[in-house]
Amino acid sequence: MTGVLCIDLGGTKAHVVEVSQNGLGKVHRxxxxxxxxxxxxxxxxxQIITSHLNASCIGISLGVPSSVRVADGYIIETVNIPNWHSVSLKELLCSKFGLPVVVHNDANCFTYGEYQYGSHLPCDNFVGITLGTGLGSGVVLNGELYTGSNGFAGEFGSFTYLEGIVEGYSSGQFFKLQGLDGAQEAEKAMLGDAKSQMLFDQFGVHLGHALSLILLAFDPDKIVLGGSISLSYSLFKSSLFSSLSEHSHEMLVSRLCVQPSRLQYAPLLGSFALFINEIPHAKEVLNG
Structure with a gap:
């Protein structure tokens, strides 16, 4: 069975797996x-590509935590890997491994994986948000991933907000900048700690404001939340919708579906789907 070697590169960890039409193989971290x-x-x-590439792989597809010029797979900048910028990644990998390569922002891969493999259809306009070390996002419009002219579409985390940018209030940075550990605060809130719950209420207010901008810009059918903080959705769902209602039209909010991701390894599946979309005849070869 032929497949695509897919990589989800994050700021702290990377997942690597061969993906075929039958699904994911063994995922390595x-x-x-x-x-x-x-x-x-x-x-x-x-090194990680060399360790897992084999004769059954027809290409390589990567999701990276970077601003990417999608047309040529050029890495513009990477906030959480500070020295990794201005890299012709697609060109380098094609030259080294002699295979077709696709490179996308990791949030685009997450969003497209959710759109293609999650339980969301029919749904033509769709936004994915990753809530982790930072805030990443991807946009599907009329059934197609939208990346814009330069690959920067969906960078909502960089919007100016309060005394900084949206990401500083609506990602793991919200806790880190207060000297707190988000996972520990979630555990305490789940156990009934009022102070920790108040933190997540505040987080929901900020994220609700961010989603209101997305709602007014793209009017999606659904917004799906991924990343580690999405696991605590129940702690900030109420304040998020209160904030959304305050900043958006009631009709838009009442029709909007927001939910945490239920799809494991969505970015890897998204990388696979994007490879099929962008590499000529890939689907036919994978189908044998």
Whole structure:
């Protein structure tokens, strides 16, 4: 069975797996040298690809936590891997491995994986939000992933907000900037700690404001939340919708579906689906 070697590269960890039309193989996890030099990060990517590439792989598809010029797979900048910027990643990988390569922002991969493989159809206009170390997002309009002219579409986390940007209030940074651990605060809130619950209420207010901008810009049918913080959705759902209602028209909010992701490894599945979309005849080859 032929497949595509898919990689989900994050700021701290990477997942690697061969994906075929039958689904995911065994997923392997690696720690990312996020503070390494540009050369060290690239060497790490070469190493994990080399470790898992085999004769059944017809290509390589990566989701990276970066601003990506999708047309040529050029890495513009990567906030959580500070030295990894201005990298012609697609060109380098094609040259080294002699296979077709697709490179996308990791939030685009998450969004497209959810759209294609999650339980969301019929749904033509769709937004995916990843709530982790930062806030990433992807947009599907009329059934197609929308990346914009330069690959920056959906960078809602960089919108100006209060004394900074949206990401500082609507991601793991909200807790980190207060010297707190989001996972620990979630555990305490689940056990009834009022102070911790108040933090998540505040988080929901900020995220609700961010989603109101998305709602007014794209009017999606559904917004799906991924990333580690989405696991605590029950702690901020109420304040999120209160904030949404305050900043958006009642009709839009009443028709909007917001839910946490239920699809495991959505970014890897999204990388696979994007490879099929962008590489000529890939689907026919994978179908044998």
């Amino acid at each position: 690696y720690d990312v040298p996020s503070q390494g030099s540009k050369r060290e990060v690239l060497a790490f990517i070469y």
